[in-house]
Amino acid sequence: MASKVMARKSRVPFIATVVVLLVVTLFPIYWVVRMSFTTNKEIFSGSSALVPRAPTATNYLRVLGFMDSETSLKLGGSGQKINFLRFLANSLLVSSLVTVSQVLFSAAAAYAFARLRFPGRDKLFAAYISALMVPSIVMTIPNFILVKNLGWLNTYLGIAAPALLMTPYAVFFLRQFFLGINRELEEAAYIDGAGKLKVFSSVVLPMSTTCLVALAVITFITQWNDYMWPLIVGKDESVRLLTVALGIFRSQTPNGLPDWGGLMAGTTLAIVPTLAIFVAFGRRIVDSINFSGFR
Amino acid sequence: MQGSRARRRKLRDYASSLGFIVPSLIGFVVFFAVPLFRGLYISFTDWDLLGKAHWVAADNYRRLLADADFWNSVLVTFEYVLWNIPIQTVIALGIALVMRRLKSSSLLRGAIIVPWLLPNVVAALLALAILDPAIGVLNEGIKALGLRPLAFLTTTELAMPSIAGINTWKFMGYTALIIFTGMQGIPAEVDEAALIDGATGFTAFRKITLPLLRPVLAFVLVTSVIGSFQVYDTVAIATRGGPVNATWVINFFIYKNAFEGYKMGYATAASMLLFLLLVGIGFLQIKLMRAGESD
Numbered sequence: 001m002a003s004k005v006m007a008r009k010s011r012v013p014f015i016a017t018v019v020v021l022l023v024v025t026l027f028p029i030y031w032v033v034r035m036s037f038t039t040n041k042e043i044f045s046g047s048s049a050l051v052p053r054a055p056t057a058t059n060y061l062r063v064l065g066f067m068d069s070e071t072s073l074k075l076g077g078s079g080q081k082i083n084f085l086r087f088l089a090n091s092l093l094v095s096s097l098v099t100v101s102q103v104l105f106s107a108a109a110a111y112a113f114a115r116l117r118f119p120g121r122d123k124l125f126a127a128y129i130s131a132l133m134v135p136s137i138v139m140t141i142p143n144f145i146l147v148k149n150l151g152w153l154n155t156y157l158g159i160a161a162p163a164l165l166m167t168p169y170a171v172f173f174l175r176q177f178f179l180g181i182n183r184e185l186e187e188a189a190y191i192d193g194a195g196k197l198k199v200f201s202s203v204v205l206p207m208s209t210t211c212l213v214a215l216a217v218i219t220f221i222t223q224w225n226d227y228m229w230p231l232i233v234g235k236d237e238s239v240r241l242l243t244v245a246l247g248i249f250r251s252q253t254p255n256g257l258p259d260w261g262g263l264m265a266g267t268t269l270a271i272v273p274t275l276a277i278f279v280a281f282g283r284r285i286v287d288s289i290n291f292s293g294f295r
Numbered sequence: 296m297q298g299s300r301a302r303r304r305k306l307r308d309y310a311s312s313l314g315f316i317v318p319s320l321i322g323f324v325v326f327f328a329v330p331l332f333r334g335l336y337i338s339f340t341d342w343d344l345l346g347k348a349h350w351v352a353a354d355n356y357r358r359l360l361a362d363a364d365f366w367n368s369v370l371v372t373f374e375y376v377l378w379n380i381p382i383q384t385v386i387a388l389g390i391a392l393v394m395r396r397l398k399s400s401s402l403l404r405g406a407i408i409v410p411w412l413l414p415n416v417v418a419a420l421l422a423l424a425i426l427d428p429a430i431g432v433l434n435e436g437i438k439a440l441g442l443r444p445l446a447f448l449t450t451t452e453l454a455m456p457s458i459a460g461i462n463t464w465k466f467m468g469y470t471a472l473i474i475f476t477g478m479q480g481i482p483a484e485v486d487e488a489a490l491i492d493g494a495t496g497f498t499a500f501r502k503i504t505l506p507l508l509r510p511v512l513a514f515v516l517v518t519s520v521i522g523s524f525q526v527y528d529t530v531a532i533a534t535r536g537g538p539v540n541a542t543w544v545i546n547f548f549i550y551k552n553a554f555e556g557y558k559m560g561y562a563t564a565a566s567m568l569l570f571l572l573l574v575g576i577g578f579l580q581i582k583l584m585r586a587g588e589s590d
Contacts, residue, residue, distance in 0.1 A: 017393050018403065025407055025468060028421045031432060035424060048435040109319035116312035124316070131327045135525050135573055137546055138566045141553050142330035142337065145344075165322025196311050225414035227528040228546075232554055243416045247532055250420060260430065267420045274412050282405050285412075286472065 029271065036060070036264035040076030043260045059265035077259050078252055083237060084266050087245040090156075092273070094230075094241060095223040098160050103216050106166045107208075110174030111200050115186070125175070131168045137228075144232050154236035163223065170215060177211040178204070214284040221274055242270045338564035344557045355564035365565065367540055368548040369572075371455065375544060376523045378459035383467050384516065388508075390471035395478055404475075407468030415465070415528030422461045422533055423448065448534050454541045461529055470515055477511025478504075513584045520580065521573055545569050 035043060036059055038052035047053060061067045062077045064085045072078070112118070113125045143162055152158030185207065189199045205212070230241040240248075246266050252259070278285060338355055342348035359365045394403060410418065425431050426447040434444035447457040481504060527546035530536060536543040536551075549569070553562035 014393055014396055017389075018397065021390060021393070022403075022406055024464070025410060028425055028464070029409065029413075031425060032417075032421050043430050046430060046435065048432050105318040105322070108315040112312055112315035116315065118309045118312040118316075124320075127328070128319075128323060131323070131331075133521075133574070133577070134327075134331060135521075135566065135569050137525065137527075137549055138334055138563075138570055139327060139330040141549075141559060141563050141566065142333040143326055144554075145333075145559070146325070146330070162322075162326040165326075166319035168323075168327070171319060196315070200315070221412055225416075227414065227416050227531070228550070243414050246416050246420060250423070250532060260424065263420060264424060267417050270417050271413060275409070278405075278409070278412055282408075283401070286401070286404050286408060 032264050032271070033268050035260060036268040038261060038264075040257075040259065040261045044076075044257070059261035060269075062259075063262045063265045063269070075261070076257065077262055082249070082262070084242070084245065084269055086237065087240050087242045088269055090239055091224055091242040091270075094156055094160050095220050097156070098163050098223045099216050099220045101160075101164050102166060102170055102219055103212060106170035106215075107174050107205065107212065108200065109166060110171050111178055111204060113171065113175045114178035115183075116196065125171075128166075128168045128171055132172075140229060140232070143229075147233050153233055154239055155234075156239055159230050159234045159239060159241065162229065163219075167219075170219065173215055174208075174211065177208060181207060210284065210287075213281065214287065217277055217281045217285055220277065224270075224274060242266075246270060334563045335567060337559050338567050340560045342559040344559055348560070351560065355560050356568070359561070359564055359568060364540070364543070365548060368543050368545045371540070371542060372524055372526070372544045374455050375459055375526055375542075376520060378456050379462055379523050380516070380520055382459070383463040383470060383519065384512070386463065386467045387470035387474055387515070388512075390467060391474040391478060394471065394475050404472065407471060409468070410465045411469035413465070415462075416532050418461050418465045419529045419532035422457070426457060449538050451538050451541045454534050454538055458526070458529055458533060458542055461533065462523075462526065466519070470519065473515055474508070474511055477508060477514075481507050509584070513581075516584075517577060517580050520576060524569070524573055524576070 034050070034052060037055045037057065038047075039054060039056050039058065042052055042054060058067070058071075058075055062072050062075060063082050065081055065083050067075075067077070069080065072080075113121060139162075147153060147158045147161060150158075152161065181204070185203050186199050189203045194202070225243065226241070227243045227247065231244045231247065234240055234244065246263075249263055249266055250258075337348065339350060339352055340348035341351045341354070390407060397403070413421075425433050426445075428434055428444045428446040428449075431444075433447075437444055445453060447453050525546055526544050527550065530542050530544050530547055531550075534542045536547050545565070546569075549562050549565045552558045552565065556562075
């Protein structure tokens with residue numbers, strides 16, 4: 001009873017807080033998209049209309065490489081051929097490759113840590129987990145040297161390599177899950193004479209699709225968002241990733257003024273796939289944070 | 296004879312289990328374990344990628360501890376952490392409380408997570424566009440109020456707080472979600488009991504909910520502080536370490552030394568010092584939180 005009265009009285013400030021929260025969270029993203037459809041001329045005129053006065057798709061044309069340099073220069077671009085289509089494809093390729101591979105091999109390891117027995121199992125798992133405590137830049141420099149010595153600089157393999165087979169987080173995450181699932185189906189399969197691999201692939205994996213998808217989404221997004229590593233090993237345009245390209249684009253100021261329209265178009269391109277995945281799999285992402293964030 | 300057959304079976308059993316582990320083990324050894332020790336070794340040499348590496352014992356460390364630039368990086372990073380973590384945690388706590396009171400809609404949960412999904416590079420570009428003194432929408436608002444526009448990212452005093460603000464925007468929703476999950480363990484009766492006892496909302500929160508949240512807050516604080524000290528992408532894109540060296544954080548210092556100065560020995564030594572710093576801070580945090588425990 002008391003709580004109902006309380007609820008009615010204090011509803012308004014809460015609703016207001018929620019509105020402010022949503023605006024602060026989502027407005028910047030809307031603004032970037034809005035700027036991406038605005039001509040540089042209008043941007044520099046300082047207009048703050050919610051919707052551009054003369055919406056245009058030319059920024060996208062320029063940035064994806066579909067515009068000749070004369071038109072590009074006239075619209076405030078640098079006149080150089082920009083290749084965001086290529087960079088977008090590179091990011092898609094590397095992120096997909098790493099996602100599939102990392103989830104698969106981490107799942108196998110996680111299953112072994114959760115269900116199988118072998119000497120040194122727990123010590124090894126402890127070693128995997130302790131890697132989480134080391135700042136990533138400690139490993140970045142030696143990894144760069146390794147990739148360089150292997151001749152993998154400026155190749156997709158070089159960019160994907162460190163995360164390709166596992167990350168401690170992925171193994172930890174999946175092991176938590178595998179520890180929690182019901183043993184009966186596995187045991188029944190073993191009694192029927194199935195080997196470990198068969199039990200894993202035909203019984204455990206199908207049971208775990210929700211968790212696997214959640215991890216896959218997080219892995220994809222993590223790879224998509226990566227910046228320092230692909231910057232170090234993948235500067236060449238043929239393999240350059242979207243995040244790196246955006247960083248380089250930001251540093252260019254044709255005619256002394258930044259190509260804001262183009263920059264915002266490129267930024268929107270970097271946002272769209274992630275948001276699309278989120279709309280498709282959003283529930284699972286949120287659930288997996290609930291699952292792994294704190295137990 | 297029974298004994299050796301059983302032993303052989305056991306060894307075969309171990310071998311097939313290890314098969315599950317091997318790919319992840321390769322990834323772990325090659326890209327986590329070996330680099331860690333290799334980096335340690337390199338930190339005791341004067342290697343510059345071109346010539347040979349000469350053992351210089353603790354010389355790099357001695358020079359680092361006497362390097363004003365290094366200390367500036369440490370100081371500047373501390374400044375960042377002090378701006379970022381308290382504000383971010385308080386806001387996240389507030390958001391979690393709001394979510395709890397509104398019996399959380401999935402729409403809200405989905406919306407607040409969106410900034411966390413974006414690459415740091417994108418968040419930095421968002422900020423560059425919105426905070427720009429000439430064309431940024433925030434400054435348009437400031438001008439409308441009759442005040443002079445602020446050059447957030449190029450003013451020495453404002454640069455670091457602005458970077459902290461960007462990352463707070465990025466992580467507050469995600470952190471709120473983790474705290475909210477931790478709150479699930481607190482039964483609703485606790486809230487109502489406090490109200491019946493006549494406690495106002497804030498006192499009830501302080502005396503009852505907050506102590507119960509200690510474990511999840513501890514987790515959030517330790518993990519976010521560790522992550523915070525490793526800030527790089529946002530700085531690299533938004534301020535490039537400037538103005539002058541106002542945002543020249545530790546990872547930026549290491550990156551510049553390693554990949555522009557090619558001073559591998561010096562850079563790896565700095566990364567080891569960062570590692571030590573984080574271990575020390577982690578221990579300190581855990582100790583401080585234990586000290587406050589009443590139960």
